[in-house]
Amino acid sequence: MSETIKNRYEFVVLFDVENGNPNGDPDAGNMPRIDPESGLGLVTDVCLKRKIRNYVETVKEEEPGFQIYIREDVPLNRSDRTACESLGIHETDEKKVTEGLK
Template structure:
């Protein structure tokens, strides 16, 4: 049986670039209408996967496949 978990991941960045766009010279991704920074789902998955890997040393059952 596979489990599904829903959660909220909040973070705040000031004067930083949490998700650069490699197609635009690693400039920050920005919403054209609001000017607020954007972070893609892929970036969030990578940040969570890296954190869990560091904390749990990638030991079963803490391996994350997305």
């Protein structure tokens, strides 16, 4: 993946949930988000992004080019170090990886 994405990609995610809570509202005791006019459930963009990230992590696991940079319970310094090592930037005594990023 050395080439930068040059085009914009849009996609649609369709899913159906029956008797479930795909996107609970933490401000309302984790009750489902519901459109008051139609009575249909709502799913936020953040929830969809998390579902897609989880899917990519599950399906592609440690395959090169598919690692998620910002992950839960993983410090950014560790992600920085892993990314730099994959690009051939190695930490030395006089130069830290984070300084190499700057």
